[in-house]
Amino acid sequence: MTTPPADAPKLPDDTLLRVEHLTMRFGGLTAVDDVSFDVKRGDITALIGPNGAGKTTVFNCVTGFYKPTVGRLTLNGAGGRGWLLERLRDHQISRLAGVARTFQNIRLFGGMTALENLLVAQHAPLMKASGMTVLGVLGLGGFNKAEAAAIEKAKAWLERIGLIDRADDPAADLPYGDQRRLEIARAMCTDPVLLCLDEPAAGLNPRESGDLNALLRSIRKEDGVAVLLIEHDMSVVMEISDHVVVLDYGKKISDGTPQAVREDPKVIAAYLGVEDEEVEAVEREIEGAQA
Numbered sequence: 002m003t004t005p006p007a008d009a010p011k012l013p014d015d016t017l018l019r020v021e022h023l024t025m026r027f028g029g030l031t032a033v034d035d036v037s038f039d040v041k042r043g044d045i046t047a048l049i050g051p052n053g054a055g056k057t058t059v060f061n062c063v064t065g066f067y068k069p070t071v072g073r074l075t076l077n078g079a080g081g082r083g084w085l086l087e088r089l090r091d092h093q094i095s096r097l098a099g100v101a102r103t104f105q106n107i108r109l110f111g112g113m114t115a116l117e118n119l120l121v122a123q124h125a126p127l128m129k130a131s132g133m134t135v136l137g138v139l140g141l142g143g144f145n146k147a148e149a150a151a152i153e154k155a156k157a158w159l160e161r162i163g164l165i166d167r168a169d170d171p172a173a174d175l176p177y178g179d180q181r182r183l184e185i186a187r188a189m190c191t192d193p194v195l196l197c198l199d200e201p202a203a204g205l206n207p208r209e210s211g212d213l214n215a216l217l218r219s220i221r222k223e224d225g226v227a228v229l230l231i232e233h234d235m236s237v238v239m240e241i242s243d244h245v246v247v248l249d250y251g252k253k254i255s256d257g258t259p260q261a262v263r264e265d266p267k268v269i270a271a272y273l274g275v276e277d278e279e280v281e282a283v284e285r286e287i288e289g290a291q292a
């Protein structure tokens with residue numbers, strides 16, 4: 002595999018990802034229209050907006066599932082190296098640039114145990130340690146050490162998400178909320194710099210949602226990993242996000258702290274399904290209510 006040149010522009014030290022003028026067209030439909038925003042290091046950034054606003058499309062561009070029609074996605078990755086994500090293949094985005102993701106629908110290996118799911122995520126370093134040879138896998142060279150380290154890491158994550166007692170149970174047998182957290186732990190086992198989560202709270206009950214919030218806060222605090230998430234559950238967004246980006250009809254309509262975004266008339270109008278001309282009226286109503 003050839004390593005792409007590191008010709009990405011330098012970002013400010015506190016900025017992990019810069020999305021510039023991102024546009025994605027599907028035939029005649031512009032799903033994402035000239036969207037720009039930053040993801041700061043160690044921040045939880047939420048991407049919100051009504052159905053069809055373009056959130057998943059932005060996500061798919063950042064994680065390499067789509068190549069943007071227009072736009073630049075600069076990531077200051079591991080070791081301070083810069084990457085232009087739109088020039089990388091999707092496997093390079095995860096392995097070289099350090100971007101991990103989960104999906105709207107859980108994609109664990111249901112027949113494998115919880116522990117095995119976390120080991121599979123560490124396949125790349127294990128293969129490297131094996132020297133890609135049978136002798137390596139049989140225990141010569143650094144493979145045994147790497148395998149022991151992978152098991153330790155997997156166990157540490159199972160402890161952290163409260164599933165160590167279920168390490169040997171098939172992932173499919175775990176309750177839904179546990180599967181969601183296991184999926185996040187699996188993504189974390191790849192040592193990402195950016196963790197992208199597509200609706201992590203979907204289908205969770207309030208207790209499971211609380212556990213998820215705690216896990217994401219600990220990832221921010223203890224691992225220093227930045228999180229970019231799409232979420233419809235506003236209680237999760239408002240509680241854990243440092244930064245919220247709002248899309249509507251493919252365009253960015255607001256960008257700021259949860260508090261600022263919550264009070265932005267354009268956001269309120271978008272969620273209420275109000276036409277553009279009526280935004281000022283909504284604005285006046287909000288000001289009136291706050292007075």
Ligand SMILES: Nc1ncnc2c1ncn2[C@@H]1O[C@H](COP(=O)(O)OP(=O)(O)OP(=O)(O)O)[C@@H](O)[C@H]1O
Nearest residue numbers: 027030031032050051052053054055056057058059
């Ligand atoms: N692969 C595709 N081909 C054609 N149109 C697409 C494709 N992916 C998304 N779209 C369209 O792009 C627009 C934005 O879709 P997207 O899934 O990004 O929105 P979203 O904000 O994630 O919506 P939701 O909250 O419902 O998941 C929609 O009109 C959708 O139908």
